[in-house]
Amino acid sequence: MKRLALILAGAAAAVLAVLAVVYLAFTGPGDIPPATVDFDALGDEEHADLVARGRYVARAADCVACHKSEDGLALAGGLPLETPFGTLYGTNVTPSDDHGIGDWSADDLYRAMVWGINPDGSRLYPAMPYASYHHVARADVDALWLYLMAERPVDKPNRPAELTFPFNIRPAIAFWNLLYRPDDPGLAEVAGKSESWHRGRYLVDVLGHCGECHTPRNLAYARTDAHLEGEVIEGALSPDISPEGLVRRGWTPEDLARFMREGLSPQGTMTFRMYPVLEHSSRYLTDADMTAMVTYLFDGAPGDGQRDPALAADAPPRQEADLPPEGRRLYVGLCAGCHGTEGEGHPHASVPLDTNTTAMLDDPLNLVRIIREGVPARTLAGEERMQAMPGFADRLDAAEMAALANYMRVRWGGRPGDVTPEQVEDIAEAHGG
Structure with a gap:
């Protein structure tokens, strides 16, 4: 036993020594x-x-x-x-x-x-x-x-x-x-890319550290190789902002630059942890740097505003008979007064829903949270301001909230109406009950 104890002690010391060297x-x-x-x-x-x-x-x-x-x-x-x-x-x-x-x-x-x-x-x-x-x-x-x-x-x-x-x-x-942690602090140039693209990469990947929220993470909470393809951070989905993800949801370079500059675009307004990015960071960038960021993020992708056909506004099902009837009743009663019966929104007051990308995301997390919790009034860049949106957690049960989310996802998001009351309850439990 004594000999075994000495062997184990020696092995432990050796392991500690190796760890210390490392x-x-x-x-x-x-x-x-x-x-x-x-x-x-x-x-x-x-x-x-x-x-x-x-x-x-x-x-x-x-x-x-x-x-x-x-x-x-x-x-x-x-x-x-x-x-x-x-x-x-x-x-x-x-x-x-x-x-x-x-x-x-x-x-x-x-x-x-x-x-x-x-x-x-x-x-x-x-x-x-x-x-x-x-x-x-x-x-x-x-x-x-x-x-x-x-x-x-x-x-x-x-x-x-x-x-x-x-x-x-x-x-x-x-x-x-x-x-x-990366080993080499250097950032190698990429052949064939413009000076603006390289500046944009530096602003997006280094100073702006966009990938810290928008890149999926592994079990060790380190970023994976799926660069900028979206991740849930602090209970909200930071969406896919890879070139393919942006194009799929109908972003254009002009819309993305406006979103980063003003916090508002046809695709929606900044919410959750993205709003402080506008408040403290992106609104102050020079025109040249904003152009550089957009150049890097689109990386030559078309960015012509044409959504993936599955997400297009006229993609089936679009007939009223195909839309969740309970969801439409709730939408007309609770949402149409601000967002319009056709989801057109009202300038300087409420965002449009017919082009809003929140309903287009595979994961309904953000949509359900916004319906439940609402969005506070936002002072955006310049003179722009969006009025507060009330939350409906105290007015809708889980089944009704799922129906409303499904209506918006099917009508404007090109997504299936498959949000369940159980999903809504899980999201509610994770974010304040």
Whole structure:
């Protein structure tokens, strides 16, 4: 027994030694390129220009959407981020010495954004999208650091993560990094693609980190190779925004650019976690950058507004006799007053439903949630504003809600009317009963 115990102890020590080697040698930060500016030698005008550039980088990177506080302070942290493993909270990234990043250098910020490692060596949870930021340009990090250091410090403590075991073991993230964090910070050029396409890829895949929500994830919650093909995040479906997915649902480059700029298009308005993207990020992008993003997302696909024939407005069944009768009764009684009997909507008040892509999605999750919960009034870009839509959770039972969803899916979405009361009940249970 003593000999067996010694063997087991030796084996355990060997395993720990191997793990330590892996941890230290293969999961730490890679090279930190030198800063692109001499921070100590900046004149006032150059400093101001770089701070302005950093503000633009922060907007393109959508920093505020995750790092604002519950009371609206832009970068003071505290916003909950729901995951299948528990809740994370956005951190304080103001220049507070006690609770923020006031004592961080530009190198520290680069290390955190690109490698997911804090100055003290602790690993960031990959909800901070360092797997996407891994390709961020050092010059953008330098400008972002100057901008963050110029902001007002807010002495607001960070809220610790509330994760279940074993996901609350932060050092174990190093092994996730070993498997899923990219190795090379470089972003190789693709032959035959335009300068605008490459800029769009950088904005979509790196700074904008769109794939963090719109790409399916595996059991380890790492992104799969099904790039931008849609995923359920925080209880809402981030739809397929691959070129094929956009074309299938009738998007055009002009409509997508308007949607990103104004939060509104014939395909609908921004809801759930997409609205903060408009509020803090996409509305501020330059025309050239918006064009670049759209160029990359369509990637040469036609984008002529022609939906997949199965989703076309005149695809059968479209005759009244083929539509769910209970659903039509509910639609006319509850929805037609704002959205029109033909789903045409009303400008500056309610979105059209006859071209709305929410009814076209395979998964009815978003449609059912919107019917149940409604949508608050939205102040969109410019002078645009959409009135509040009431939720009907207190007026419709599960069978009625399924009938209403099926009516819209069949009439305007080209989808089968197969939403069941049980599905509605499951969605209700997961989102507030």
